[in-house]
Amino acid sequence: MTILVGGFAIGACLAALLPGTAVFASSYHYQSSALPKLRALSQRSTVYDSAGTKIGELGTKDRRDVTLDQVPKIIQNAVIAVEDKTFWSNDGIDLNSVFRAALKDFSSGQIVQGGSTITQQLVKERILNAKRAVHRKVKEIVLALRLTQKYSKRQVLQQYLNTVYFGQGSYGIKAAAERLFVHPDPSAPFGVAPTKLNQVTVGEAALLAGLINNP
Numbered sequence: 001m002t003i004l005v006g007g008f009a010i011g012a013c014l015a016a017l018l019p020g021t022a023v024f025a026s027s028y029h030y031q032s033s034a035l036p037k038l039r040a041l042s043q044r045s046t047v048y049d050s051a052g053t054k055i056g057e058l059g060t061k062d063r064r065d066v067t068l069d070q071v072p073k074i075i076q077n078a079v080i081a082v083e084d085k086t087f088w089s090n091d092g093i094d095l096n097s098v099f100r101a102a103l104k105d106f107s108s109g110q111i112v113q114g115g116s117t118i119t120q121q122l123v124k125e126r127i128l129n130a131k132r133a134v135h136r137k138v139k140e141i142v143l144a145l146r147l148t149q150k151y152s153k154r155q156v157l158q159q160y161l162n163t164v165y166f167g168q169g170s171y172g173i174k175a176a177a178e179r180l181f182v183h184p185d186p187s188a189p190f191g192v193a194p195t196k197l198n199q200v201t202v203g204e205a206a207l208l209a210g211l212i213n214n215p
Contacts, residue, residue, distance in 0.1 A: 035146050038126040041065065041162060042171075062179065063171035066197065068158040071173060074202050076157065078209035084118040087157070092119040092148035093141055119144040122160045166208060167215030173197065176208055 042061040049055050068076070080087045086094050094117050116124065123143045128136055147156065166176035178194035181204050185193035195204070 035143065035150055036127050038122075038159060061171045062169050062175040063162070064174050065162045065172065066158075066174045068154050068161070071158075071161055071197055072200060072205070074205045075173060075197065075200055075208060076161075078202075078205040079161065079212065080118070080157075082209040083121070083212060087118050088153055090117060090119075092144035092146075093117055098141070116140070117144065118160050119147055119156055122156060122163060123147060125163050126159070164212050165215050166211045173208065176211070177204070180204075180208070 041063060043063055043065065047055050084090070084094065097117070120140050123140050124130060127143055128139055151159075162172040162174075164173075165171050166173075166180070168176075168179050170176040170179040174197060177197055177200050181195035181200070182192040183195050183199050184191065200208070
């Protein structure tokens with residue numbers, strides 16, 4: 001079933017842009033080769049003094065990985081509702097979104113709309129790149145299908161939430177919540193402190209989910 005779904009999806013993308021089937025045929029190479037590993041994520045470094053007291057954090061990318069269990073359901077649900085409504089049930093791609101994007105691409109004559117699921121976005125960020133081209137889109141779809149076979153949905157979602165960029169130099173959901181929101185804290189120097197994931201409100205979760213598409 002997964003192979004059929006993948007074939008139809010890839011065919012839809014290519015049929016919208018190409019008169020022939022050469023690129024579609026070449027996709028077999030990506031289907032038969034080993035699934036590449038997800039690229040490692042840059043983390044921020046914490047600096048301590050000789051007494052073990054934290055004095056600062058360094059890094060070009062503000063990121064600190066978290067497990068999915070550390071991410072409240074309101075955040076998980078908000079991201080899925082915005083980015084991939086069929087995430088828990090799809091095979092890594094959403095046929096309706098693929099066909100809708102293919103029609104848009106056909107009308108413009110180029111790849112302008114991705115129709116990407118959370119799994120496809122993870123493939124784009126951690127295995128491929130963000131370049132919009134037919135060959136890359138074929139790879140993305142095939143690898144998304146195979147990624148779903150290798151990793152559980154929870155693993156995919158965890159990796160995704162630690163990967164995506166939210167703006168303001170914040171990569172991953174933990175850094176985004178800390179950078180964008182504060183909450184009252186009488187013990188803090190100015191009476192407020194960065195918001196922890198378990199303190200995020202429904203409204204803040206909705207804002208975080210909306211930032212992914214346009215950070």
